[in-house]
Amino acid sequence: xxxxxxxxxxxxxxxxxxxxxxxxxxxxxxxxxxxxxxxxxxxxxxxxxxxxxxxxxxxxxxxxxxxxxxxxxxxxxxxxxxxxxxxxxxxxxxxxxxxxxxxxxxxxxxxxxxxxxxxxxxxxxxxxxxxxxxxxxxxxxxxxxxxxxxxxxxxxxxxxxxxxxxxxxxxxxxxxxxxxxxxxxxxxxxxxxxxxxxxxxxxxxxxxxxxxxxxxxxxxxxxxxxxxxxxxxxxxxxxxxxxxxxxxxxxxxxxxxxxxxxxxxxxxxxxxxxxxxxxxxxxxxxxxxxxxxxxxxxxxxxxxxxxxxxxxxxxxxxxxxxxxxxxxxxxxxxxxxxxxxxxxxxxxxxxxxxx
Numbered sequence: 001x002x003x004x005x006x007x008x009x010x011x012x013x014x015x016x017x018x019x020x021x022x023x024x025x026x027x028x029x030x031x032x033x034x035x036x037x038x039x040x041x042x043x044x045x046x047x048x049x050x051x052x053x054x055x056x057x058x059x060x061x062x063x064x065x066x067x068x069x070x071x072x073x074x075x076x077x078x079x080x081x082x083x084x085x086x087x088x089x090x091x092x093x094x095x096x097x098x099x100x101x102x103x104x105x106x107x108x109x110x111x112x113x114x115x116x117x118x119x120x121x122x123x124x125x126x127x128x129x130x131x132x133x134x135x136x137x138x139x140x141x142x143x144x145x146x147x148x149x150x151x152x153x154x155x156x157x158x159x160x161x162x163x164x165x166x167x168x169x170x171x172x173x174x175x176x177x178x179x180x181x182x183x184x185x186x187x188x189x190x191x192x193x194x195x196x197x198x199x200x201x202x203x204x205x206x207x208x209x210x211x212x213x214x215x216x217x218x219x220x221x222x223x224x225x226x227x228x229x230x231x232x233x234x235x236x237x238x239x240x241x242x243x244x245x246x247x248x249x250x251x252x253x254x255x256x257x258x259x260x261x262x263x264x265x266x267x268x269x270x271x272x273x274x275x276x277x278x279x280x281x282x283x284x285x286x287x288x289x290x291x292x293x294x295x296x297x298x299x300x301x302x303x304x305x306x307x308x309x310x311x312x313x314x315x316x317x318x319x320x321x322x323x324x325x326x327x328x329x330x331x332x333x334x335x336x337x338x339x340x341x342x343x344x345x346x347x348x349x350x351x352x353x354x355x
Contacts, residue, residue, distance in 0.1 A: 005093045008109045009102040013141055014219060016126040017134070018149035019181050021159035023201040026256070027149055028126040030212060033115045033230035036221050039124030040111035043076040046104055046140065047129060054100045054140060064092050067103065081112040101140050115230070121221050131181045134188055144195070147215060148185050151201035152289055153178045153280040154264035154273060171272045172307025175279040180311075182283060200287065205258040231255055275304055 016031075016039075018024045025042075032039045053067055068091050071077060087110040094103050108123045130137050138144075157174045189196040197218040204211045208228060216223040231254055264273065274293045278300065281291035 003093070005090060005106065008090075008106050009098070011105060011109070011120060011123050012143070012145070012219075013101070013105060013108075014122060014124045014145040014147060015130060015137065015141070016124065016147050016149060017130050017137075017185065018128055019131050019151070019156055019178055020128040021156055021163065022128070022149055022151035023204065024126050024128055024149055027147070027204065028124070029230045030208070030227050030256070031124060031215070032113055033227045034216075034221070034224050035116060035118040035226075036121040037124060037219075038108060038111055038113055038117065038120055038122075039126060040080055040108055040113075041076070042127050043074055043080065044127055044129050045071060045074040045077055045107065046125065046127070046137070047133060048074045049104075050100065050136065050140060053103075056100060058097050059095055059103075061092060061095060064094060064103075067091060071107065081114075082110050083112065086110060122219055131185070134184060138188060138192075145219060146188070146196045147218070148189070148196055148198040149201060149204075150182065150198065150287055152262070152264065153284050154268055154276050155201075155261065157272070157276055158264050158268050159260075170307055170310070171275045172279060172304050173311045175276045176308060176311035179280040179283050182280075182287070186286075198287075202258070202261045205256055205261060208256045228256065274300070278304060279308070 016024050016027055028039050028041070031037050049067065049070060052070065053063075056063060059067075068088050087107065090106050090110060091103060094106060105123055108125065109120065138146075153175060156178055157171055160174050161171075185196075185198075189198065197215065199211055199215070209225070212227055213223045268276075274296065277291040277293040278296050281289070281293070285291065
């Protein structure tokens with residue numbers, strides 16, 4: 001007889017991959033409302049724990065206990081509604097030959113959703129950090145499915161600067177990040193086309209039932225109309241959120257709306273639109289986004305060149321940190337974001353004024 005833990009390990013897994021402020025929380029909520037899916041709220045537990053545990057193939061009680069104790073210290077995991085006694089018991093039952101990814105499945109399975117569940121046919125994970133760590137994620141979960149959610153780069157930039165999720169409000173750097181992430185995802189999609197499904201945020205909010213059906217087809221599970229009623233239960237999930245996080249997710253208490261689409265047309269400065277178009281606009285055309293500006297001039301390029309240099313230098317540093325555990329990498333990246341970027345931009349500001 002197959003044990004419950006082995007059944008959990010056999011449940012397929014999927015990821016929502018996107019840049020921050022691209023609608024990932026909305027899509028996660030809609031999918032978690034499906035009776036056959038569990039997809040927890042965001043926590044970087046896979047990245048945080050992979051450095052220490054990803055290469056372990058045979059687990060004993062001590063290693064599993066260490067895993068559980070480390071899990072409790074992962075950022076935002078304390079916001080997950082779980083039965084910790086059951087979670088610890090399930091993790092300890094993974095003793096023997098198993099993979100790091102299988103134990104992560106056990107953790108996700110123990111997430112207590114605010115939506116009613118039947119048989120669980122899919123486990124999911126949503127984390128914008130994965131948009132920059134796809135080589136590691138795909139190596140850990142080669143058989144997973146990946147939903148690539150993309151948002152208009154100009155609305156993405158506008159939202160990032162409004163919510164101050166970016167440590168600097170430099171349009172050049174944020175636009176370059178968007179382009180860098182989209183290009184990286186394209187490489188994986190071309191190599192493993194059957195594993196990836198791309199959807200634009202604008203299409204999702206304009207016709208949610210159609211695109212949720214497409215996602216369900218991709219995951220090979222039946223579509224449920226009740227997914228569109230996810231907003232009716234979201235207040236229950238908010239009980240685990242801080243006031244600051246609720247401020248980010250306030251629209252989830254309403255039916256799906258396209259009110260956050262194309263805000264760049266009325267709220268973004270023309271110079272910022274031009275900067276965004278010059279960096280990401282041409283590549284964004286592959287995803288159906290139309291540039292407003294196509295001609296810029298040599299002086300304009302000279303003005304944005306310092307910002308592009310900053311962005312490329314920062315990404316070079318980020319990509320050079322692969323040998324370090326996730327916790328150490330995070331601290332180094334914070335240092336880079338808070339200090340080196342500021343130093344570079346102060347130098348740049350001596351020669352050029354972006355706004």
